[in-house]
Structure formats: structure tokens, C-alpha cells
Amino acid sequence: MEKIILTGDRPTGRLHIGHYVGSLKRRVELQNSGEFDRIFVMIADAQALTDNFEDPEKVRQNIIEVALDYLSIGLDPDKVSMFIQSQIAELHELTVYYMNLVTVSRLQRNPTVKSEIQLRNFEASIPVGFFCYPISQASDITAFKATTVPVGEDQEPMLEQAREIVHKFNTIYGDTLVMPEIMLPENKSCLRLPGTDGKAKMSKSLGNAIYLADDEKTVKQKVMSMYTDPLHIQVSDPGHIEGNTVFTYLDAFCKEDSFERFLPEYKDLTELKDHYKRGGLGDVKIKKFLFNVLNDELSPIRERRHSYEKDIAGVYDILKKGCMEAREKAAETLSDVKKAMKIDYFNDKDIVMEQQEKYN
Secondary structure, three states, rough: EEEEEEEEEOOOOEEEEOOOOHHHHHHHHHHHOOOEOOOOOOOEEHHHHHHHHHOOHHHHHHHHHHHHHHHHHOOOOOOOOOEEHOHHHHHHHHHHHHHHHOOHHHHOOOHHHHHHHHHOOOOOOOOHHHOOOHHHHHHHHHHOOOOEEEEOHHHHHHHHHHHHHHHHHHHHHHHOOOOOEEEEOOOOOOOOOOOOOOOOOOOOOOOOOOOOOOOOOHHHHHHHHOOOOOOOOOOOOOOOOOOOOHHHHHHOOOOOOOHOOOOOOOHHHHHHHHHHHHHHOOOHHHHHHHHHHHHHHHHHHHHHHHHHHHHHHHHHHHHHHHHHHHHHHHHHHHHHHHHHHOOOOOOOHHHHHHHHHHHH
């Protein structure tokens, strides 16, 4: 059996460094590992429309932003199929069939759905499309026969829902769908990068994100205004590491040679933390160090983005090619599903004979 990955993002805004350390960087590593036969990367515009249905232009404009971010981090269109969800009609047909395998009460118990409903204030009036997006997600996963789905811990309930759908379908109709496995982040510091203001979530709406597309000046401004330790007023004051956003980012981005290149007076991050905790180390100094570390990571990403920005038509051609590849694979799965459900009426050679015999 082929080893296949499906992953992706909703096009509701530019991607930020939280996405980068949480999933994007890992995708490039997986792409280059040679361990997988195929990798599908989806821009989930249909899913984004479930809670942005009144503003489709927002989703439309962000398709190209997400595609540019994908290409700028190093995703290679010769190694992965980048596609737009809404352009794969087979996904939506599969969703309709899978709806019969899930109860309303089961969807209501999904922890991710419950938290997302609260986040968007949908308690009083939930759009059906939004309520059913775990089923749509199961369609996305199974359509490409994905064996591996890299997600964060907060998405585990969604994958479990997909696994339940696969199990129920195969139990009723025979062994047809591939059972997907979850792949969680390996770096615990990358599970959820906080915003620059210290809040738990980095997002566009909160204005606390550092974007992959930000220029050097913008990154520096955001880093230098970053939340640290409110009790660390004087340089001589002992500082706290826990909850200090600067050190959380350093945990995520520091490399083996970062200190040698940008702060040679310290051996490693442990030594820097120890100095901060006992006092005598100012926030400005560690912020400048973080800026250098971040800028070193983001510079090649910016350069690649600028290159692709010069040929937007070429980027759309990459997406079009990816859509053709994705649709071909999804069509194979849909054909298997319809055959298993015995609704492939015009491809079933026995059905005419069976029906004719009934009327003889």
C-alpha cells in the first residue's frame, strides 16, 4: 500500500510563524524525506467558507497568499500536489454519502466542533456546513487514501471522527477506505506558539502574529515590542522564563549555531535562561538575539516569496496542475465507494441482466 500524506490550511489569512513551526516546516522535511509515495497539500477554501460565507472575497484573495507561503517555505510542486479544495467535486459527493454514517449527537460531542462553535459565537444559530465540517474533513482524508495526517493535538478529535467513518463504511460496504493515522508534532515547544502579546493564540484578528511575508523591519518592530516578564522591570531583577514569550520563541527557533553566530558570550539557551533567571540580563538584549534568530530563518523564505510574486500566473498554473492530480486520485476513490455501495449503475454489468430477469 502506498504511503500518502494529506495536509493543508484554511485560506483565511496569510500564514504566520506559528503555522511554520507547528506544521509547515515539518511538511518540507516530510517532502524531502523520501518516506512517502505522494503528498497532497490542500488549500481548504470550501471549509473556510463555512464560517466566511458572507465574505467569499476574503477567501478568494487569500488563496494566492497561502499558495505563495507554501512555495516560499520550500514546498516543491514537483514533489507535492498543491490544490484548491472547492475545485475537487468528488470531495463534496463523498461528503454527502458519509453524512449517512454520522449522527447529529456524535457531531455535537466532537470537542473540536464544540470549541470552534463557542469561538465563533455560533451557539444560537449554527450553519449546517460548519456543523458538518468533520464529515467534510473525513472526505478530504479518505479521497486521497491518506495513510498519514499531520495535525496538532487540537485536531485529534477530528481525525478520530474520520477513523470512525472509515470503520463504519468498511463494516457496511466492505473493505474500501484506507484507515488514516495521525502524526503529531515532535517538538513540544511547537504545539502552539503564543502571540507576541503573550496570549495563548497567535492570529490575525488579535494583531499578535509575525507573518512569513513580513519584511525585516516589521519583524524587528514586533519582536522588540514583544511581551516578556512584567516583573522584570530593572535589568538586575530576577526574570521568569515560564510564560515569557521571547523564551518560548527561542525554544522553537534556536539552532545549534545560533549562539556562536549571534550571541557568542553564551554557550547555549540553558545558560542564557539561567542568567535571566538570576538577574542581570535585560529584555532588550534577548529580544535583539531573538530578532537575529528569526530573521535568519525568515530571510530565505522572503527571497523565495519575492521570486514567485513576479509570476503570479505561474503560481496559478502550479495550483491548476495540483488540482488535476488531486481530482484524478479522488475520482478513483469515489469510483471505489460507489461500486462498494452498489450505486455505480452504468458501470455495473450485472445490473441490467438482474433487472431483466426480474421482469421475465
